[in-house]
Amino acid sequence: MKSIIIYYSFGGNTQKVAELLNTYLKDKGQSELIRLKDLKEPQGFFTQARKALMHSKTVIEETKFNLAEYDLICLGTPVWAFGPAPAVNTYLDKCFGLEEKEVVLFSTYGSGSGNTRCLNFMQQALRNKKVNGFRRFSVQQIKTNNADFILTRIKKIGL
Ligand SMILES: Cc1cc2nc3c(=O)[nH]c(=O)nc-3n(C[C@H](O)[C@H](O)[C@H](O)COP(=O)(O)O)c2cc1C
Secondary structure, eight states: OEEEEEEOOSSSHHHHHHHHHHHHHHTTSEEEEEEOOBTTOOOSHHHHHHHHHTTOOOOBOOOOOBOTTOSEEEEEEEOBTTBOOHHHHHHHHHOBOOTTOEEEEEEEESSOTTHHHHHHHHHHHTGGGOOSEEEEEEEEGGGTTOHHHHHHHHHHTTO
């Protein structure tokens, strides 16, 4: 199985989950890891929250948008103001080649308020890309150093 994990992380929590997922999927075949880079990265909680609340897009560093060669596509974000970070909004808009693919959406969050809304929004953003099926998991920020916990979450969705 050929997998790819594309994620954005500002503070490193989502990165930890993405890296663990990558190690896990490498055991099952091939896996690539891509961290999205926001070239206009908003700084400061209120600017970040405002942009996320408006579901703003941004400018991201050129990356792999064609996902046709992968069997499993994993997309990760921190929850920002009940939604994905702007870099993820941009990627969801620009990616292609997801027809008949399995997609895993994952997030890290603080309190958890808006987490479901964030994942729903991501799923909705891909609605026209003919994805075969979605699986989702989330990890609270305080658990992002707990590899066993994260692996349990990953296995729970059948990966
Ligand atoms: C601007 C901003 C908005 C956030 N909004 C939410 C939120 O709506 N709900 C929530 O549970 N956590 C929220 N958080 C907490 C983050 O989702 C959490 O810290 C996440 O693990 C950060 O991931 P990162 O270290 O990969 O950037 C917010 C954090 C920031 C910086």
